[in-house]
Amino acid sequence: MKWIGLTGGIACGKSTVAQLLVQQSYPLVDADRIARDVVAPGTPGLESVIQAFGPDxxxxxxxxxxxxxxxKIFSLPEQRRKxxxxLHPLIRTEVQRLREDLERAGHVLAFYDIPLLFETKAQSQFDEIVVVTCKPEQQRERLRKRNGLSGEEIEKRLASQMPMSLKEEQANxxxxxxxxxAHLMKEFQRLVDWLKTLSV
Incomplete structure (x- = not known):
């Protein structure tokens, strides 16, 4: 089974592309969802986070x-690392379990939707990498509209991620x-056509 990383920049539309893939019956594992599941109430993961950061x-x-x-962690690298x-070992274990399930079910390819694929240096885990991109001014506009962020907050968010040009260079x-x-749907069809070449 080909394991394909799906990533992009903030507000580039990766989640929309992920939804389109699911609608087309491509199996997709969602990193954000797993990150939520491993700290759901009653899990050892949540207990560990409370011990590390306090009950507040x-x-x-x-x-x-x-x-x-x-x-608590946004501007403190050492807290983020903690x-x-x-979280990362818990997420890795769950992703591996889901991946093995998909492989056993006979899927030819499957996607892992992972926002910080490059930032976490996870490239080597994938057979192929798909990057969803848009222009920086569009990212800024979407973040303003979607999240109501100030100019300063937007620049902070963009600065916390690898530049899109570097992600694009490393994508398949x-x-x-x-x-x-309409343009997005054309691009999505181009992606589907490419995926067909992988399934042969």
Missing amino acids: ILAPDGSLDREKLGA LESI FVLHNDGDQ
Whole structure:
């Protein structure tokens, strides 16, 4: 089974492409969803995070309050590393389990939707890498509209990720999401055509 990494830059439309792949019945494992599952209430993962960062990171219902945790770690690299050292092994184990399930089910290829593929130096784990990209001014505009972020917050978010040009250089396939919906669908069809060549 070909294991394909799906990644992109913030606000480039990777999640939209992931939804389109699922609609076309391509199997897809979602890193963000797994990251949530491993710290669901009652899990050892959540217990470890509470021990490391304190009980004030919980929401009133006992679930993890991601905004509170994010505020604690966002500009502190050592705190972020501490969180990653708890979460990454749990996520890796679960991804491996899901990947083996898909392989056993006889799938020819499967996607792993992973926002920080390059930032976490995970390239070697994949047979192919698909990058969803758009122009930096579009990223800024989408972040303004979608998240209501200030100019300063937007620049911080963009600076925390690897430049899109470097991601594109390392991709096996680049999907350009810098037009309207019709343009995106054309690009998506181009991706599907490429995937067919991998399945042969």
